[in-house]
Amino acid sequence: MPECDQYLFNEDDSSARHINILYKGRGWTMDILDNKGGIASPAQIENTLYRLIHDDAEAPDLPFAAPSVFPNEQAREIRAQLNSRSENAAIWQSIEKSLFILSLDDAHIIDDEDALNDAAFSDGSAFWAYKPLNYRCNLSDDRYFLHSESSWIDASSLADILALAQKNQHDGKIQRKNTLPDDLNLAPLDWQIDKHETKEQDSGTYKLIKEALAEYRHHAESYTTGIYDLYLNDQEQHLLKHNDPDALMQIALQYAQYKVHKTVRSSRENIDMRHYTNGRKCYMQTVTATSKAAATAIYSLADSSSILPLIEAYNEEHLMRKAHCLHGEDVYGHLLGLESIAREQKQDIPAFFTDPGYLTLTQNYISTISLGCHGILSYIAFTAGRAENIAINYTYNRNNINLVLTHPRNRTREIQKFATAVQAGIKQLLRILALSEPQDEV
Template sequence: MLRNQETLNQLPIPSLNNLLEFLNWIKPIVDDKQFQESKQALDEFLAINGDGYKLHNKLLEISEKQECNWLEPLWNDMYLQYRQQLVCNMNYYSILENTKFKPLYTMSTLGAKLTYELISKYIEVSSQRLSPEFIKNQPLCMEQYNHIFKSVRLPLLNKDIYITYQFAKSHHIVVLHNNNIFKLETSDLDGNIISVEIIASKIQKIIDENIQDRANNIASLTTSNRDDASKLYEAIKTDTINKNSLDIINTAIFVLCIDHPTSNTKELQKSILISNGKNRYFDKSCQLIISENLDIGFNNEHTGADATTWFNIINQSFNKIVQDKKETIRISDTSLPEELKWNISDDIKSRLANQLNEHQKFNQNIYVDNLQFSNFGKNLIKELMMSPDAFFHIALQIAQYKTFGIFKSTYESVSMRHFQNGRTECSRAVNEDVSLLAIEICSNNSSKSKLKDLLINAQSSHVKRINNCQKGLGIERHFFALYKLYEKYGEELGIIKTPNIYNSPGYKILTHDFISSSGIAFDSIKLFGFGPVVEDGYGIGYVINNEKITVSISSKTKNKDKAIQLLNNLNEAFLTLVSIAT
């Protein structure tokens, strides 16, 4: 699995002057006054012996002494120091394409098949036998796979910790049903994975017993802000019975949640992303969620790995089940898996119940929706000699302008796994060329030939910015690192106040993730998404497959109407771009 690691390049530190690109990034989203003020702040920052010069030299100095890349420790701290609730803010979700499964399986047999395949992947990862990945013959870093299974984020005051437990011959998952938690052993005495039939029988036994909600609400602690979660966690684990149960959850390979059915896709989205605070454990790296009507979803915690790493595992497991010949899975009578025991005081019960109530209010404040666009997908876009990613983001900016009458910052995640221990860079999808195209389209008075020329320019600019980010020449992670070094070493370096660049209107507007977006392309995944990053913002996850494009959107409920309008305008923009390009 790791045989190509040493051939990967280290993430380069861009030159300080690379930050001049900041001006091009902010130009379409600020006015002239804001631009000039931001330019002056940047000039001060980049001056010889300016704050940026001092911080950049400190970054170079530190990076020479680190065994990991320069961004890695700062990036991990950013995740673990986050103090708001993980639900919707850090965790992301996916919904699988289940049409092939519905006629073939029951909830227990499908749950068992997926469980078996995921545990097989856990064994492959733990034994380092998972095949390395490549993109266009370029090997990708596989280190993230060492931090996905048997992992948990534990709440502590001020900064959490992320733990991946060592491989053991004996292994288990935990199963949540009716808000009660069970330990399901997934290995025999020799460490072999138990059969699908035994796993299915154990799951079915939990379903048949149908133990009603005992109202312990233990998992609601994982819906709290992290400092409150830490206090609750510490109070709960003071009892040895509780500590043992928490240890069982923490050391589980993953969580399987058995859910009641939802009535429509939007309800399913919200259930997988947020839930009502019951029957979930959001601190675990992976929750597999299966409902009675065989809807399949995943909720993943983000610290240990990025979405594409998890989705590759999910996709391989999904495809293995699709390719398998339909087998008869016999359910046999078996013992009920161990139900975790809890000794919860009245005070802690009250605190957990209050947190559950707060989460359900939070749930009501989030709106989710989706676009299932089936007119065309990646195949047609490529026939038109366009990058599917550029196509999507150009359409999104047209939709943004039509919806809001202005361009605001759009975050696009760029994978950096072609570097050793690389995670992501941020590209910003609003550039001058795409803004010109959007304005012309919305004016309705330009010729098709002019629009086609503008479209070519918009695509070129988008692809160029993405390519620069992929080369390690992005600007936002560099700015982020310099700011974190200011926090730690500013006084030592003689920097007595926050550098003006970070308080400039351009920097604040650029890093206000009005639209936060990320895209994938796995046939097994029907929808993928996450919550809005800022109060007035929108979270957009998109899946571009050969013949369709699906989009998940989230916002605060007060922004629901604009979210619906944005999706409708995006649908129209897809069609408009094809009419221009053909």
């Protein structure tokens, strides 16, 4: 929940475990595990959800999940006002203790990009923002999304959770026998919020949520995502397998920066830390003198023989930096943690953290992550902190490179040029690497 750094689970003597369901602005609770670990059968779940989506109850004025999407201060105030009623306090406790959120949507969305936008930046009804796991199911298009709370777990660990679930399903390790009733104790959850007849009379909790929701929607609408694919021939696929693809991508991103903005700003790469038991966040700074020299040399159409040594040198730099991160020897996240602790405890933040040099190195224009190549997660949308920054997920598939860029909506045309430049940079890098390949004798 937004006001604490802990997670609440059911007591040992709880009779069952439940999930919460969101659909058309309403909320429900549904038992899914009995007290012996037996899970609801597919038939029970399907029949219960069928009844739910055919419930013709009118959608509420305020989406059930609205209290979750606000900044901390607003969220604390709204929660306090809601929980002053015992009925609302019971609902909040149900959400705290649920295993996860299942969000259902029956809108027909043809385009993958539009569907990702809808899932990532909804109107405040599609997920409970402070639950670690929200599963979003598009019923009409058979699409599935996972919305996670980023401070809880890293994305690579989420991929492992999904992989384990698939494996257990395939191996038949899920206990199907259960003592749950056929309707899985499905019950609606309705906030008790007083509403006045006219806008002029609106006050208190209803007005607070309504105004905060409008502000949230305005903020959510200011972001969008773009999906781009770069197709590779057999030779290009071979070259990627025998080089560090992450290093090549970072050079291409810096080339695109220089081509579009005539400068290269600090960027970071999210490192896959799934080998740590509980997962952890780790960011690696990716701009070095070598990578910048390679990017600008490609832009200047320098001779390939002068660029190739720079690519090879940056490959080594990138691998060495990544090795340090994988052993927990990164400094960047530690410094961010110290700054965050000082801010939360209302201590004076040392001048070091406002030094122009430090800010140049830590205020990243681009944040990247690559997890889709593990075959569990495909399109990943996330925000990169500051409003002007770009968040990029890239995936090396069998015959193409997929890019997902999350960015401010008002910069769409600029970002399209940037994405085109990234693709051109990758092609240039692969062309240079191809020239260094030994040629077959005739």
